[in-house]
Amino acid sequence: MTTTDETQAARPAGRPRSARAEKAIIEATLDLISESSGLGELSIEAVAARAGVGKTTIYRRWSNKEDLLVDALATLKAPLPALAGRSLREDLVTCAEFFLSETRDARSRCVMNIAMNEVERHPRLVQRIRQAAIEPRRAVLTALLRRGVATGELRADLDVPVAIASLIGTVVWYVRGFEPGHEDLPERAAEQVVDHLLAGLAPR
Amino acid sequence: MTTTDETQAARPAGRPRSARAEKAIIEATLDLISESSGLGELSIEAVAARAGVGKTTIYRRWSNKEDLLVDALATLKAPLPALAGRSLREDLVTCAEFFLSETRDARSRCVMNIAMNEVERHPRLVQRIRQAAIEPRRAVLTALLRRGVATGELRADLDVPVAIASLIGTVVWYVRGFEPGHEDLPERAAEQVVDHLLAGLAPR
Known part of the structure; x- marks a missing residue:
C-alpha cells in the first residue's frame, strides 16, 4: 500500500x-x-x-x-522546498520559482497532463495520484497562506483556494506564453508574478 | 491555407x-x-x-x-464572447465565466493538452495552432486590459502578460480543484476569481 x-x-x-x-x-x-x-x-x-x-x-x-x-x-511532484519563513513574499517567491522550473520540464508536464486526462476513465486512480502528488503541496501552501493572514501580510478575508490557484495557475500560464519561438522568460519571472498577485490588478 | x-x-x-x-x-x-x-x-x-x-x-x-x-x-477555442464595455470588472467576469465553462469540457481540455504536449515533436504545427486558437484571444484580452489601464480601473504599471496569465491560469487551476470526488464549484466562482485578482493578496 x-x-x-x-x-x-x-x-x-x-x-x-x-x-x-x-x-x-x-x-x-x-x-x-x-x-x-x-x-x-x-x-x-x-x-x-x-x-x-x-x-x-x-x-x-x-x-x-x-x-x-x-x-x-x-x-514528478517533489515536496516543496524548505521555506525560510522570514517573510511571506520571500516564501511565495520560493514556491513560484519551484513551480516555474517544474513547468519547464516537458516530460513532467506531459505525463501529468496525460494522467489528469484520465479522470473520466480511471477516477479512482486519478484520485490516488492527486492524494499522493498534489494534496501534500496544497497543505503546505494552505498553511503558508494562513500564516500570512495571521501576520497581516495577507488580506484578512483571503480566499485560500482561489489564492493557491492564482499562484500555481499564473506561473503555469505565464511560462506557457514563452514556449519555443517566443522570447525568453524574464529572469525575475517568479518575483514579477508574486508581486503582481500581492498588489492586485486594481490601482491602490 | x-x-x-x-x-x-x-x-x-x-x-x-x-x-x-x-x-x-x-x-x-x-x-x-x-x-x-x-x-x-x-x-x-x-x-x-x-x-x-x-x-x-x-x-x-x-x-x-x-x-x-x-x-x-x-x-475548440471559440472567439471570446462580446464584452459589454460598461466596466472592466464586468468584462473580466464575462471572460472568466467563459474560461471556466471551457475548462469544464473534458474533451476540449484533453485535446488541447495533447496538442500542447507536441511542442517538442511538432513545433511548427503547435505554433500554427497557437496562432489560430490562442493568439486572437490574447489580442482581445490585451486590448481589454489596456483599456482598463487607460480608464484608471487597472493599475498604471500593469504587466499585461502576467495579468492575462493570472486571469486564465487562476480560473483553470481553481476549476481543477473541483474534479470528481470534490465538492461542487461555487456558483459565483468567476466573480470570486476576478475580485480576488483585482484586490490582490496583500491587505489594502
Whole structure:
C-alpha cells in the first residue's frame, strides 16, 4: 500500500542495486506514459523491458500496476522546498520559482497532463495520484497562506483556494506564453508574478 | 491555407450537405485526438472512416493533415464572447465565466493538452495552432486590459502578460480543484476569481 509519506519522503535506499532498479523502473514508467495516450495501456511487461529488469523485480516492490503508477507520478511532484519563513513574499517567491522550473520540464508536464486526462476513465486512480502528488503541496501552501493572514501580510478575508490557484495557475500560464519561438522568460519571472498577485490588478 | 479569420469566424455554410460533412470531419478529428497519444498518429483514413465520408471529401476542403488539425483545434477555442464595455470588472467576469465553462469540457481540455504536449515533436504545427486558437484571444484580452489601464480601473504599471496569465491560469487551476470526488464549484466562482485578482493578496 502506498502512503503519502512513502511517496513524498526520500525512501531509505536499501541495497544500492535495488535502489538502482527502482529508479530504472520509475523512469521507464514515466517514459512510457509520456509516449502513450493514457495510463490504461501501460503494461508491467513493457516497463520491465524498458527498465531492463525482470517482472518479478517490479512485483517485489509494487503489488500491481496502479501502485506503480501512483508512485511514479508522485516522483514528478517533489515536496516543496524548505521555506525560510522570514517573510511571506520571500516564501511565495520560493514556491513560484519551484513551480516555474517544474513547468519547464516537458516530460513532467506531459505525463501529468496525460494522467489528469484520465479522470473520466480511471477516477479512482486519478484520485490516488492527486492524494499522493498534489494534496501534500496544497497543505503546505494552505498553511503558508494562513500564516500570512495571521501576520497581516495577507488580506484578512483571503480566499485560500482561489489564492493557491492564482499562484500555481499564473506561473503555469505565464511560462506557457514563452514556449519555443517566443522570447525568453524574464529572469525575475517568479518575483514579477508574486508581486503582481500581492498588489492586485486594481490601482491602490 | 488556413487564416485566423477563417478559423475564428463562422464560415459561410455553402451547401448544407457539405457543412454537415465538415462538422462530422472536425468532430471525428477531435474524437480521434482525444483517444490518441498525439497528433502525429492521426491519419486522414481514420478521420474519413470515423466521420463516414470519403477521403476525397476531406481533401476537397483541407489539402493536408496539418491544415485539418489546425482548423479542428481552432474550433475548440471559440472567439471570446462580446464584452459589454460598461466596466472592466464586468468584462473580466464575462471572460472568466467563459474560461471556466471551457475548462469544464473534458474533451476540449484533453485535446488541447495533447496538442500542447507536441511542442517538442511538432513545433511548427503547435505554433500554427497557437496562432489560430490562442493568439486572437490574447489580442482581445490585451486590448481589454489596456483599456482598463487607460480608464484608471487597472493599475498604471500593469504587466499585461502576467495579468492575462493570472486571469486564465487562476480560473483553470481553481476549476481543477473541483474534479470528481470534490465538492461542487461555487456558483459565483468567476466573480470570486476576478475580485480576488483585482484586490490582490496583500491587505489594502
